[in-house]
Amino acid sequence: MTATVDPSNSAQLDAWNGDQGSFWTRRAQRFNDGVAAYRDHFFTAAAIQPHEAVLDIGCGSGQTTRDAALQAKDGSALGVDLSEQMLELARREAAPNVSFLHADAQIHPFPEGSFDIAISRHGAMFFGDALAAFGNIARALRPGGRLALLTWQPAVRNEWMTTFRTAFAAGREQPVVPPRAGALNDPDLTRDLLTSAGFTDVELRPVSEPMYFGRDVEDALAFVVEQFGWMTRELDTETRDRVVEEVRASMHEHQTEHGVFYGSAAWIVLARRP
Template sequence: MTATVDPSNSDQIAAWDGDQGAFWTKHAGRFNDGVAAYRDHFFSAAAIEPDAAVLDIGCGSGQSTRDAARQAKDGSALGVDLSARMLDLARELAEREDVPNATFLQADAQIHPFTEGGFDVVISRHGTMFFGDPEAAFANIARAVRPGGRLALLTWQPARRNEWMSTFRTIFSAGREQPTPAPRAGSLTDPDLTRELLTSAGFTAVELHPVSEPMYFGRDVEDALEFIVDQFGWMTRDLSPEDRSRVVDEVRADMRSHRTEHGVFYGSAAWIIQARRP
């Protein structure tokens, strides 16, 4: 890690520049395919103009950054993330896909000294939910937006409204009690807390629009199962081999009921969040 990270984000850099980042790099295509149905909603809200300067927060492997750069064909798109591995993949894909106006930087968006007013649009696809100090983070992001510029975020609604999330958490918990975390502003799942957070950071005209789309998990049951066991399997580490096997069998059975001719899909629900910088 070469960038400066705020101490409140130490756990995030350990995860995203470590095993978590490696997992997401390995499955980058699957994660992009999983939320592909939200792409049009997201970029319609972003309304990126051809000469725009775009900042993509938590860009991961850079799919949204490259998409933004294509729309800002006479402008630019900068993607920032904590994961060096995902950024390496993002740069490789931008070169392979011939998107020269997409660039990438390893940085903690909570404290990075972005050029004040340097961006017309700030976007993030599920990348702004993890800040240790969300108030400081969004204030820093707001300073990077020019007067009249826009913010467009895609974030999850609460787990109870996301079939995939609630289903897999329940099955992998194997009957054990699941903690129910209290809503917090930085999670961006609660509309009132989100409006309060973004308004206090310096944004105006904060709006949240609910959208729901089927989420893709694999071309067939076994393909989806392998992916989900990789993602949620850590929850069964303290179980016996027999109990872990029962969990996998239960997930497989549930996935059979979600199989379609186009693959395995579960219901999902997200917020499109829009705001402006006065």
């Protein structure tokens, strides 16, 4: 059954059950590998205990849910996402103490006070109504329950974002990022948002790691063209080819013995329900 979503998230549902979801499902391992360097930072900060019940928001293909369940070995982990395609993949690899739910975390009626911690690795940045969403997540936490998020810092601090967006824009004005997508990359806005949603002790910790894009230039190029190529659909063939060559040249400069890497920067956001 299709999840019930808030009208403000209907476009997200269409995207994640459409081409976007297909791409992320097909490339799930590459996306996990891309941000693998952040795993230890994130889970060390989350400090999940063996007996805890974990809620994973925007769990995608379920890697973070499974990682959380390994730490909550005597507890449980529930992953929630809008993408039926990614959840199908997640369920195929689920452990006994892991479950997945196709739902909109902004409005889903989670049992109040049923989780010890809510986590999200880049999955909580696109709610249509972020205040309502985090208020709903706060209600799902027990008193004293914790929130741990991994979110991107602004694009100017993420070499991969600026490099690829600039190249694929091909001299045109870049697409405007919706305000809601930037809410969690600004520390002051994030503190205000989470405090208004009922959280306290909001803390943002900066972390920076190289982001993996492929084993070599051609492997990384195929992935990035698949991810950002939509930006060149209206361009002529000659211009599209020039964009690809520009990205290829950049990737040669970022090739290491372990693959193609670009600089990235994120926030670990921690908070608590009073």
